[in-house]
Amino acid sequence: MQVANGYPEPVLKLRDLLNTYLDPEKVAVVLRAFDVGARAHEGQTRMSGEPYILHPVAVAQILASMRMDHESITAAILHDTLEDTPLSKDELVNGFGPAIAELVDGVTKLDKMKFRTRSEADAESFRKLMLAMSRDLRVIFIKLADRLHNMRTLGGLARDSRRRIARETLDIYAPIADRLGMNNMKLELEDLGFENLYPWRYRTIEEHLDTMTGHRQEIVENIKDALRVRMNDAGVPCRIGGRQKTPYSIYKKMLTKDLSFSEVTDFYAFRIITHTESHCYVALGVVHNLYPPKPGRFKDYIALPKANGYQSLHTILNSPYGLPIEIQIRTEEMDIMALKGAAAHWQYKTHQPGSDGSAQVRAREWLMQLVDVQRHAGDSLEFLDSAKSDLFPDEIFVFTPKGKIIDLRRNATALDFAYAIHTDVGNHTDTALVDNEDVPLSTRLVTGQTVRIITHPDAHPRPEWLEFVVTARARTSIRAYLKSLQDEDTVALGLRLLEKALNARGSSLEALPAERWDQFLKENHLAEQEDVFRDLAQGTTLANIVASKLAPDASVVGARVEPEEALAIAGSEGSALSFGACCLPVPGDRIMAYVSADKGLVVHRANCANVREFRKHPDRCIDVTWAPITEGKFPVSVKILTNNAPGVLANISTSIAEAGSNIEKVVMIESNPETATMQFNLSVENRDHMARVLRRLRRNSQVIRVSRI
Template sequence: MTTADDLVSLVRAYNPRTNEKLLRDAFAFGEEMHTGQFRHSGEPYFTHPVAVTMILADQQMDDATLVTALLHDTIEDTKASFAEVERRFGREIAELVDGVTKLTNIQLTSAHSKQAENFRKLFMAMSRDLRVMLVKLADRLHNMRTIKSMRPEKQAQKARETMDIFAPLAGRMGMQWMREELEDLAFRVLNPEARNSIIRRFITLQKETGDVIEKITADMRIELEAVGIVADVYGRAKRPYSIWRKMQEKDQGFSRLSDIYGFRIITKTEADCYRVLGAVHQRWRAVPGRFKDYISQPKSNGYRSIHTTVSGRDGKRVEVQIRTREMHEVAETGVAAHWSYKNGERVENRFAVDPVRWISSLTERLDDESDHDEFLEAVKLEMYQDQVFCFTPKGDVIKLPRGATPIDFAYAIHTRIGAACVGAKVDGLRVPLWTRLKNGQSVEVITAEGQTPQATWIDIAVTGRAKTAIRRALREEDRERFIKLGAELARVAFENVGKKATEKALRTAAKTLAVESVDELLARLGSAELTAREVVRAIYPELAEKGGEEIETNRAVVGLGPDQSFRRASCCQPVPGERIIGITYRGQGVVVHAIDCEALADFEEQPERWVDLTWQDGKHSAKNTVTFDLTISNDAGVLGRICTLIGEQNANISDLNFLDRKPDFYRLMVDVDLRDVEHLHRVQTALEAENNVSSISRRRDPSLATTN
């Protein structure tokens, strides 16, 4: 256990003028009052107040705050009284201890109306002396660090309360390090599987790439030394909860998340910050749209820093924060900087903004407000700055991530309302469904009977709930078509390894892949959520890895006469795996069309020219060109990203033509060489998932058909 000597040594290191006798007396009094009391873990109870005090001492807090931390449970849990604490340690400390006691007695996770009233009490207590909340936050942090000794239901309650109230409050007070740790500790309780999954991904990534942080940090130091800038460079992997939240907000998997590493460069002067920025951008390519200058435009809590994201070593995107030492202290400790000491003197930091003003203005503005619910809503609008709170016509509050749209709002109310949405009114005015909602707006969702989710909504929605519901609805709508396509893909894939896609084989594959039925398996295969190789591998892993010989292009089609040649129709561009039909031309051989090609209507009166064809079973070469009609954002780097996505699917771009150039969007035709329909769906799915792709379709143009 930490002793009084340990505490005094830590405090004297940053405040040589500390009142050592006061600290020792408080330590002895607290230890005496808690004698015979034990925590759930079996440890003496006084280990908890000591740990809370050490957390605050690490933040270089003043003596009064440290003594309050040592005694913060004495009035509530021991025979000590307010009068006795005041007699021994003075009025200031007694009032602080009493304030922490009152905060502890507020039940923040009670019923909604009671919760609103208790939020008011919480903020009123904070407004009197913010050090009360600093002790309470440190108290909650230590409790979360030792939460495993609590009952499971108590762990869940405390974790949810921490995630909803204390972590955002720590962030709003500028104590970002505490917010991140509180969120991650709560995440460990509320969703341990997700957290462990992210940690496993990190371990795998580190095995594959080595210590990326050390390498990039070394690269940055070399660049700064080359231009004569003296600065400290630090790197770290972001916490699991921070990564998981980004995955949810962006609806992306871990592998597609760009900024899982963060780097900080701490300079001596503000001018050096901009010199560092120039050096970083000169060495690494900046990612468009990911630059923010919080030095020239500070956040409301005093936060100042330059943020930029660059493509670092091996093309990995990393976030870089650049700031001075003073700015860094405010960014790390926030409100605690107001009471911190160095060399026995209170530190004056010119960048610090006193959050007391924010709390006081909020409580004064709502002090006479009789509606507790309105107080709760107003507090949350202030506290949760990374979220948007909007209102239904009935006044209910809907919490959404920043950047959310009316589509997200509709699905947040109910999936049925989201699916039937045809429009929205924001503050009484009709707006497009892609409108980004802002804090405090009133949103009315307009619905219509018979309406179904549209494919374009995927790009409009930002919440995982909305995107999942839209995809599910679209999948159900196209289910029959996907099942038929999946069956054909499965047939070809199984025959390619010398097997048959029997009902029993598919049932076994579905069971292995944890899919509830054969129809669902085929539907997922047809919609490109599963690949044919994955289905085959589920039963015949050793056969699925054998590529086999590629089929020669001139033997790709079965059903031709001995002297007949063929070519693919330009109007429909059929690929292996699709049902096909041939049309004969004198002197030109056979032109192969997809069975659903509109151009075939021109030959209905000429049945003698029709030839029944199928694709050769096996592995086809990537020489089947398909043209995609793409509309993409007119932003720097987007076209390069599109080309990279296609290349990642092992497909080649053979031609590219711009059809229309607008200030905000480009429309272009891209010719891509593909192997088969499975390859086609993989490329199309990858492009559809890209945020900067507004629309994508496969070009089918009957006017390009040969007619003689």
Template sequence: MDLPVIQRIGSAIRTQRVERSFGIDALTRLLGEYLPEEQVSEVRRAYVYGAQLHEGQRRTSGEPYIYHPLAVARILADMRLDHTTLIAAILHDVIEDTGVTKEEITRDFGADIAQLVDGVSKFRKAEGMTRAEIQAESFRKLLMAMTQDLRVILIKLADRLHNMRTLGVMESAKRRRIARETLEIYAPIAQRLGIHFIRTELEDLAFASLYPNRAVVFAAAIKEQIGDTKSIINDIESRLSKALRAEGIGATVVGRQKNLYSIYSKMRRKRLRLPAVMDLLGFRITVSKLDDCYRCLGIVHSVYRPVSELFNDYIANPKINGYQSLHTTCVGPRGRKIEVQIRTRDMHHIAESGIAAHWQYKLGGRTTSVAAPQVRAREWLSSLFEMQGGTAAIDFLENVKVDLFPDEVYVFTPKGEIRRLPRGATPVDFAYSVHTELGDHCVAARIDQHLEPLNSPISNGQTIEIITANHARPNATWLNFVKTAKARSCIRHYLKTQREDEAIRLGRRLLEKAMRELKLPMARLKNEQADEVLKLYGLDDVEDLYSSIGLGQRLAPLVARHFLPDATRISGTTATGDASPLAVEGTEGLILDYAKCCRPVPGDDIRGHISVGRGIVIHRMDCKQTHNRKISPQDWLSLVWADNVSGDYVAELRVQGSNRRGLLASIASEIAAAESSIENVHMAERVDTESADMRFVITVHDRTHLARVMRRIRRLSNVAKVTRV
């Protein structure tokens, strides 16, 4: 069976609208062109089943609800998809909007169709969930279903396309929300999966809904800029076709005006005005053989002068979605730039249909290299599946959004393997793209044999070698420069795990200290009484209990009291020993927080209080917060600095003096000479031009080091006063 001409498919999808006259008969007539009669009958049976379930339901527009699933099926039928996908499209809302279960669909239509319908259905709302959380969970459910069967996303995209075509009946706020979601998620997914014509229509429809006035003005401005589009396109098509025929190349030349949203995006991305966007017209040349592509390129360049820096060979280096084509920009009639794409017919079919090409060729009885988009889509989904583990749904959705906008660069491993990464990616992104362990332990990189920092942006054609160390671990500052969702997810997962480990260690120390004060043996943490305490708090094991204490979710003294004998616990008469303070070593990391109101350093008298989610917050004893009535006395914890405390700590100084040239430089020099670093400087607004009032946030080792810094600053002649904030 011959495959349909892509131009006809694209035109049908763009112009088809569901009217009251449109029904199952029109759909089955179309299906009869490429499906066996028994499969067409199954589609009709699914329609009868769906129509009965949706009986009485209407869309916002007022038409019977069944018209929507029929329209979705029609879009997929125009793409020549198999009958299983079409049946699932007709039934795609029955689980969500009717009382039918997945098991019932399995019984009546089979497990494959039930799986597709369930994959498209939204996440069922749980009590207390926000709209954003529901959307994120639904999206995660959809992507996880895609890993089982890619046809799930084809149904979802067709569903979204018809919803966008009929969006005009919605209220303004909802219309804008759906349009924004389409531009941020569904159009990029269509692009990532190589389904070009769905992407372009989704973008233009969403653009018109999100910025209606802007879209109208923009369309008029483009029309005025180009002038008589039809005559220009016909002229260029004619010249190129004639030149190709003269060289004996059988080719099809098709011209078009680029879609509105792509032009608008280019203007925003490159900060251009419309007159500066010259390539508003695009031309596609399709040929039979790969060799003809490069021959065509030379002929095009002989007819129109090429712009050398605007050439891309996506045949040798396919895009991340499997797209292949030669792209060149030339100077056309009247000095206008035109973009010309040259590809084989198979490449064109993949470029238009993407992953859908697999089923179209399968139905046509042909086996060619159309598996490329499928393979790349599955690689992408596999990476998403890997990064979603242990990630909150909203964070997962944000990671996917980042991953959906890859302006790509191609780099090489030391063994010559190609890696595709988003533009602006760094060696850390490269390391995580190879393997999570490589990313976790990287310390430096060689880019083209030169040592470079890990935050260096990488460029096309570079060879990247990652240098690792066993002791190295991910750094939170990496989140400021990594570009790929996988790298971001892996770093966050490590930091979260590290925080949990630190919370467990601190929680154990706090609970053991509390039990020593109650003269309770540590063995009670491992006997049957511990199981009762865990059951009381709804926890699985003792480590969960330690973690909850370390994170400040539970107070160690209150937890410890549950290990007392029943009578003692009830009467409250306990023979407590002397309360020994907890030693702060400075290595507790993420679950020890130093209060910014007083900025304690080693050597200060300190105390702390338990804060939910922050762990222990440490204050100086003379801090005003230590007298805060909102914090209960029992929430305060006695603390001391450990003998082996080390590291850098932040302190804040106020410096007042005479406003003289070079004062700031002099103070900075003295701070550096005292082996301290400046984190921040704030200049107070001047009351008069003669005085200066500055605040310095600096790092010191301890109170003695801080005093040495202050003495050096006081020695300056223009400094009147130095105080610690």
């Protein structure tokens, strides 16, 4: 390692760069961090053979080029010490303060992430990444810089490792950089990922680009000269640059739009950077006067910024050279935000362009939404799917009645809009008005519409809402509400089962002393009584066993002699109770219930073929009866023998509909030239309703025989 003035050459370069924007005492902290890190990593080397400490220094150099604050730079130099050296967090706190120690600790946790598969462990790591970002965005800046340097130095790894890391970069890190508005970081991560994942494709596109550059340089200079002249004439101060398409962006466009290489690259791109927002719009008028614009190809991201804070005017022009020209127009401040995104917030002087932190505010809002999503997500895989769907936004912009802009994913519905306003608004949405017209909640929105949501306290999420919402926030909020209902059903059923078991022993829930409950919960490592009720309803424990422990003396003293009362089933118990698929009981049938270890309480017809086997386990058999009033529709299966004639299926369907029943499924069992045997799965209200359906079918001239299965 080459050393000059006591420091290796990379550290001197880092010091010189930091001296251009940091105070000397803060640069001294960074250099002291190098001394600590170098001692901690002494003897460690990378795969290339170079001293390991040069990797953290390179990460710090990347952050310094973004003009990050000294705490981020210091943490970058120390980011591998907790993971790979004996250095402790307490030592970092004592030496550099709690802020830097927390940054190092945050990055250390992220370094343990491995995205080799889409397993739940990987999804849980992704959840931790998002939560770490929500606490301090600088954690992910350090991690992105770490990933960028690792991508730049992948050469020493085996091909399979390079491909795995490249895929991970394209799937996770480049999209995060994009979502945070860090365009330069995103572009380099994408190209390095592409180069290592598909090296032959990358080389082919690069060679084509190199060939084209020489041929087109003269045209590019002519267009830039024409733009400069027109801007000077209009009094618009600006600088003009070309914009080279990257190999990965070309490859993506070739794939997604099924274009050839020449079709993707046959246009010129220029960027006009000016002083003020008003200059941007003047410049737009100038370029439209220079070359005619393509209809429908103008986008105003200044008035309607992207979700990551990006602002610019985009337009496509028809050039005199027979090829389209893309022009991007923005201010210096907007250009800094476009290149650095949320990281621009940490620039050294607060009066510098980009220091208002608009991209950071938008990034923070996005991360807070993700925190809300993960709070309601059922598991890590669900959260990963939701978060990744929002990492690749194709956005629309709609308005509230007061004119606030709400950005949503393309194909978002009026209900997605409601949840974007607030979870409570979404959960109580009753009606949606789009441009003052009443529309279904499933209506897909388009940019520019004004949406008003009317709520009602009695309105609640329904399962069918999940079929059309597209945003993570809406999906997870609806699922959370539905799961809470299911949990209420489960707890209520478990309570009834325990009450029934206690009554059989001459006791009741009210008669149980609080001390007995506390002792039972403690012995079984349960937090509250509701946990007991859930276990009972789900079949993981049996009510008579719990009752015997809660009321051990009740079976001897004061036990009832009258017959035990059956548990009433109303059909409204939801997921806490199910009906046997083997016999499909309906209200009016004689029934019994069996407590299954994996399905909870399952209701069967008393004459079901499986009941004899169930009776071998009397402790799991429950006497149940139908409640006086039942709710909902119940499935029933019937077998119909018919004439095999044209239109017979439609004929039978009409008879079933006339009897007020719905067909859920039809299966052809067998057929011959004369007859056909079919199985119909129907929904009925009760046994009387089923009898009406069967009578109606028997009166059908095409039906030979009908019977319940």
